[in-house]
């Protein structure tokens with residue numbers, strides 16, 4: 001099952017992807033995580049990526065696509081995958097179509113207040129990339145990952161200036177993909193306004209029911 005997760009920054013799609021990756025037993029591929037790894041490299045390319053990311057801008061399509069194609073060629077992607085953060089514009093969507101078929105695009109939605117709250121207070125494990133949040137998804141020990149015990153950090157692009165830029169870029173470049181995938185009959189809206197800690201199992205059962213054809217739309221998970 002090849003899935004794309006769409007949604008505004010702050011909607012929580014990375015968190016849902018981590019939950020559903022375990023439930024569906026397919027890898028979660030976040031181009032943001034892949035690019036952050038590239039940005040750590042002390043190469044001219046790595047520095048260019050880091051600069052774009054810290055400003056909240058998109059990394060160029062060629063670089064992003066090369067990183068993604070390499071990841072998709074790994075054996076664990078044969079049974080399917082969850083793509084989180086790709087495509088981010090129409091050029092990338094067309095390129096993706098050239099490489100592989102997509103079965104479903106889940107478009108994650110939440111109220112504006114929820115999105116604003118989720119955009120602050122996020123902490124990410126630098127090692128295993130698990131996402132924590134001050135709004136009900138806290139680690140057991142402050143600042144330490146429950147899973148691998150590494151230190152948690154705030155992302156450089158979670159600063160207010162970078163967040164504003166990311167939201168602007170999303171509206172301009174990525175939001176048009178909603179209509180693009182709707183026209184292809186691949187888009188399914190999924191609204192979640194409650195903290196994942198409260199409805200984790202419901203999210204899993206609903207998405208599984210949808211992917212196995214037991215239900216034909218999702219709507220709001222309450």
Ligand code: AMP
Pocket residue numbers: 009030031032033035052053054056057058059060061064084085086087088092157166
């Ligand atoms: P994310 O972790 O998905 O929020 O992505 C963080 C940052 O990585 C974005 O603001 C972009 O700078 C970069 N990025 C992630 N995915 C893409 C993509 N598909 N195309 C271009 N840049 C991307």
